[in-house]
Amino acid sequence: MSYQAVNPFNETLINEFSNASTTDIENALTNGHEFYLASKSQTPNQREQLLTQLADEFENNSEHYAKLLSTNMGKLIGQARTEVKNNVAIARYYAKHGAEFIKPKTFPSVDKSNAYVLYQATGIVLAVEPWNFPYTQVMRVVAPNFILGNAVILKHAGIVPECAQAFEEACHNAGWPVGAFKNLFLDYDQVDAVIADPRVQGVALTGSDGAGRTVAASAGKYLKQSSMELGGTDVFVVLADADIPRAVKEAAQARLTNAGQVCTAGKRYLVAADIYDEFLAQLKVEFATYKLGDPLDEATTLAPLSSKAAQKKLREQTEQVIAGGAQVLYGELTDTNQPGAGFTPMILTGMTPDNPMYDTELFGPVAQIYKVADDDEIVALANNSEHGLGGAIYATDIAHARRLASRIETGQISINRRMASHSEVPFGGIKDSGYGRELSHYGIEVFANVKAITYND
Numbered sequence: 001m002s003y004q005a006v007n008p009f010n011e012t013l014i015n016e017f018s019n020a021s022t023t024d025i026e027n028a029l030t031n032g033h034e035f036y037l038a039s040k041s042q043t044p045n046q047r048e049q050l051l052t053q054l055a056d057e058f059e060n061n062s063e064h065y066a067k068l069l070s071t072n073m074g075k076l077i078g079q080a081r082t083e084v085k086n087n088v089a090i091a092r093y094y095a096k097h098g099a100e101f102i103k104p105k106t107f108p109s110v111d112k113s114n115a116y117v118l119y120q121a122t123g124i125v126l127a128v129e130p131w132n133f134p135y136t137q138v139m140r141v142v143a144p145n146f147i148l149g150n151a152v153i154l155k156h157a158g159i160v161p162e163c164a165q166a167f168e169e170a171c172h173n174a175g176w177p178v179g180a181f182k183n184l185f186l187d188y189d190q191v192d193a194v195i196a197d198p199r200v201q202g203v204a205l206t207g208s209d210g211a212g213r214t215v216a217a218s219a220g221k222y223l224k225q226s227s228m229e230l231g232g233t234d235v236f237v238v239l240a241d242a243d244i245p246r247a248v249k250e251a252a253q254a255r256l257t258n259a260g261q262v263c264t265a266g267k268r269y270l271v272a273a274d275i276y277d278e279f280l281a282q283l284k285v286e287f288a289t290y291k292l293g294d295p296l297d298e299a300t301t302l303a304p305l306s307s308k309a310a311q312k313k314l315r316e317q318t319e320q321v322i323a324g325g326a327q328v329l330y331g332e333l334t335d336t337n338q339p340g341a342g343f344t345p346m347i348l349t350g351m352t353p354d355n356p357m358y359d360t361e362l363f364g365p366v367a368q369i370y371k372v373a374d375d376d377e378i379v380a381l382a383n384n385s386e387h388g389l390g391g392a393i394y395a396t397d398i399a400h401a402r403r404l405a406s407r408i409e410t411g412q413i414s415i416n417r418r419m420a421s422h423s424e425v426p427f428g429g430i431k432d433s434g435y436g437r438e439l440s441h442y443g444i445e446v447f448a449n450v451k452a453i454t455y456n457d
Contacts, residue, residue, distance in 0.1 A: 070296050093423035209230045263390075276371045382408045410430065
């Protein structure tokens with residue numbers, strides 16, 4: 001595969017990179033394994049300081065790292081700065097709490113014996129990461145594994161090579177030891193070869209369910225621990241007692257932030273019949289406030305899609321949705337023959353289970369809306385999906401919203417706030433949205449050897 005940085009706003013080729021050589025891969029594996037072995041004789045507190053230094057590097061040079069997000073994948077510069085800030089927060093969280101998470105834990109006596117558990121590193125983790133959040137998705141894997149003592153090799157998305165390279169440079173600038181983190185520009189055959197290597201003991205992937213199936217199959221073939229954070233068709237539920245202006249504003253943000261290229265974006269609005277007309281009218285007005293433009297321009301409020309290929313794919317998918325019986329309530333199909341990868345926001349309705357695109361994740365600013373009668377219909381629609389990543393519910397009656405949240409089959413639900421991840425809270429999905437959890441103490445345990453030791457006095 002090719003690694004090219006192409007500005008999606010103006011389609012200018014910025015830089016391109018060659019795939020890693022066999023020697024590059026062997027050096028990364030050798031150095032990573034040596035870091036893992038050396039970490040066994042270190043305390044995690046030493047690595048906490050280095051992780052803090054990495055957070056400082058990103059924070060002190062925020063504008064440099066943010067601009068690469070805008071030029072490589074089109075992220076609005078304001079949202080790019082926010083991603084760098086969130087990246088820093090993840091690093092600081094594990095620098096503060098990581099050593100505590102992996103302290104030995106005692107267990108109740110077993111057959112009159114004593115028992116405790118150690119959390120130990122296992123080796124190298126291969127991280128296969130997406131372009132939509134080029135830093136934070138990497139940090140979610142790197143920070144907990146670094147504290148644990150696992151090395152990380154990164155295979156990043158082909159369209160954000162400068163971001164991948166920048167993450168490695170940040171680690172170098174922060175004084176990280178050789179082998180702790182290495183970016184490699186790999187093709188898919190090379191990915192499989194890295195997974196097969198016995199020095200690699202874990203594989204973390206964030207991406208589409210198709211990519212997840214391929215990489216998970218390879219990890220399974222070689223009996224490697226894996227975690228998969230895949231796509232979603234998240235619902236954004238608005239109940240009859242919701243604060244409508246707030247719900248409208250955050251519904252638009254949930255679909256249009258990062259140009260809608262978010263796994264946990266609000267993709268399906270489920271709106272109570274009593275307020276449906278009012279909500280839809282206000283939503284159209286809110287959508288109209290978003291304006292496409294240069295992501296480096298502070299005045300731009302809607303970013304282009306990540307690439308021309310992404311733009312063409314979303315247009316084709318939307319055409320299939322409409323051909324399958326859905327109706328357009330707002331917006332129009334984007335002319336992909338025009339320069340740039342911008343995509344006009346749309347709101348569709350009438351997506352039924354017999355639509356060939358019914359359970360397809362539309363990765364861009366195309367929303368679906370449903371009028372719902374009651375909780376049972378909400379649950380039926382929400383759960384009639386092979387995905388199960390996240391969702392949001394807006395309501396005044398929080399007890400009601402919590403009961404409803406418990407019935408929706410996803411890894412997480414937000415109430416009266418847009419779905420988002422937080423360092424302190426586990427994140428992941430079920431069904432075709434993947435398995436395993438990132439963040440919180442779960443993120444540090446997923447690739448750990450949880451070793452039980454029993455003894456008698």
